[in-house]
Amino acid sequence: MTSFRPLIKAAPLLLALLLAVPALADTGSNATTIDLSAEATRPAGNDLVRATVFAEASGATPGELAKRVNGMIAEAQTTAKSYPAVKSQSGATHTYPVYGKGSRIESWRMRSDLTIESSDTAAISELLGKLQASMAIASLVMLPATETRKAAERDAIVDAIAAFTARAEVITKAMGKKSYRIRHLAIDSGGGRPPVRPMMRAAAMASADAAPMPLEAGDTQISATISGDIEVLE
Secondary structure, three states, X not given: OOOOHHHOOOHHHHHHHHHOOOOOOOOOOOOEEEEEEEEEEEXXXXXEEXXXXXXXXEEOOHHHHHHHHHHHHHHHHXXXXXXXXXXXXXXXXXXXXXXXXXXXXXXXXXXXXXXXXXXXXXXXXXXXXXXXXXXXXXXXXXXXXXXXXXXXXXXXXXXXXXXXXXXHHHHHHHOOOOEEEXXXXXXXXXXXXXXXXXXXXXXXXXXXXXXXXXXXXXXXXXXXXXXXXXXXXX
């Protein structure tokens, strides 16, 4: 369900909608009630890039592994800090044994993640190209930033309310009635969650020139649904 904040823009339309037909004290048992819903979508530009890169290695002891993997992560964090428009955050770290014959531990393996995100596509693209020299990309997703999503959500809600009232008027006229009143309204918005693209792009595939990673933003469709019931009046 949507939060109340995106409804501020739609509030005047909602108020006018609810007051358009005066409520009756008693509609009688012959009143006809109709369930109704309408939906609208608005595009939101994918202006935020979020990616997870990871360092992974094998070794004879956990201590040896920690030194190597932590060193790669520290180096990646230093590189990321040279891009002010990019935010970075440490992710999950896993260390686990590799078993051989007789269920004996042969070696150890460690993986550590680093999440980066930015609205500056060029900066994060260049950074990802550099990081692939020593790390791999686990996933990448392009999605609308918070304010971009909220703006599209507000517009979709307004469009959905307009579609609801238009549908209610069509039904009222088709039934030969003069007017209607709204008994109940529910607003739901959301959707448009871009799928996370698993990459698993190995560091060995990165070129020596650390070419920027190509990115294409596109749009995400944000939807809003208005559902409720109306009562047609004589």
